[in-house]
Amino acid sequence: MDQVLISTPDNPAPENRTEGYFETFDGQQLRYAVFRSSASVAKGTVVLLQGRNEYIEKYFETIRDLTAKGLWVATFDLRGQGGSPRLVKKRQHGHVRRFSDYERDLDIFLEKIVLPDTRLPFYILAHSTGALIALSAAPYLSTRIERMVLSAPFIGLIGQAASASTIRRLASAACSVGLGTMALSAKLREPEFRDNPLTSDEVRFERNAAMMRNHPELTLGPPTARWLVESFKTIDKVMTPNHLFSITIPTVVIAPTRDGVVPYIAQERLSRYFRAGQLVPVNGARHEIFQERDVYRAAALAAFHAFIPGSDAEAIQEVEAIGT
Template sequence: MDSSASQNASVIYDTPGNPAPENAITGFFETPDGKRLRYAIFRSTVTRATGTVVLLQGRNETIEKYYETARDLTEAGLWVATFDWRGQGGSERLLDDSIAGHVRRFSDYQNDLEFFLENIVLPDARLPFFVLGHSTGGLIALATAPRLANRVERMVVSAPFVGVHGGRFELATLRTAVGFASRFGFGRMSPAGSKQSNLSFEDNELTSDRARFNRNRAIYETCPQFILGGPTYRWLAESFRAIRRVQDPAHLASIRIPTLIFGAGADTIVPIEAIEDMASHFRASELITIDRAKHELFQEADIYREQTLAGIKAFLPGEL
């Protein structure tokens, strides 16, 4: 592990208005199939830590985007361990077209999570372990949860990617088209119109907080190597299959980890109805909806973000 300030500086980055936490252990780890993934562990500023949160980012996110959240949790007595998923952020890209958001199999994400837990988090972080997953990270957490019961004590998912907006016929048509394209040689291509866009704050669907929007945009301006475009057909097909598996009541019944689910009431990325339907079949879960909040609850305005953090601190064991 790289623990000095100079070593950290070569792995994680300061960006305007967003300095890296000083209490970081950083580095890269290699997966069994040879992919090089970037990680960081942020140690608690409290002497007696009450556990470690394994923070799972959404699609097209980076470690830098979660500095503020890491500080909130470490100040509350928790360590935070996170890594950039394969194919995004500072981790190894999977295609020659490095801007394409791609994955070969959704299970690769699940295997990366388990490898990270066993080989990076378990040897050096503080027990017990909790999982906190946002959006695609939430889908990965839910998909992997039956295999995590002996290692993870509690789990939180924020706006988990368990559905997309559209009518039943539209969604069925989309799944069919994406699956066809993936099977017949177009899996590494992205649908037309899905390339990286440069939306204004007024047009964004992720947050109502202008300052955090600008801070997050500055990450990609400072570190253009982190830029990611739209997902490939293969990524979409694999994600839709994972969503279908996670929505299966039999899969939800197999999850024994107590789980807190956050839904965003004004989410135009993941429909709140899909999250509510999943929660209705998920006996080990509790759902909290943050009214009027947009998709990225950890990047949202304080009025919404503080509700989310308060719920997490009340749910995780220990004096937070």
């Protein structure tokens, strides 16, 4: 199979992997990869769900952290971004027809790739938009997913030129007159480290900026009106007490207190009615905590590993060996 991931000297792809494409319910070919641990007995598989305008390569460092602990990682580029097909003619516009399409893609990924090709038990690690997908899909994932860790779930919006309520009204108006594929803002400029809302780590920031600069085919500009409308509708749904009560998968929400994209107060509000959820604030961290400085990444990874213990496969194997 031809190599489908991009490996660079400052961001090499982890070894021991399978990469390719899987077909969705509507014929899209989404790019995916499975990374195997070198441990003799796997402790389970982490299904990694990215945020908006992210891609597999951005998580190579985190994938190494997870596989070093004996976990496998299975991940894919969301429809309309990364190495997956774009959904509108203006390929820089981030678009989705219905938010439920993301959930159906996750369901097929679990069925076609994760279940037959990886190791039990299954966990979810999801960031931002990926965490919103996980929250929305969680009520019917309880028979397959053991635990979830959600990083800065996209359940609110700050740091924009207009308020979230204004953006919501404008997006709804555009969709109502058939302009759902239109973006509400201009093309995004190349990001600058100073005053960025994502990370305080300049090295990781520049690594990601270089990937965007050298491989623009992986990146997106602003979201479309339809993407915004569908996302806001899903936020409204997952924040209702009835929906949160229906989630039975034990969950940790890692909440950066200096998040410049999703308001921290919204993540606190989420935890009030989320019976299966536990809020873990990371003081001082910005939105992309797995792209943050070591002190913040270490705190997030420690919370993850404390909550995702993996299996007791190694101990069981030792007991069985003694008994033979």
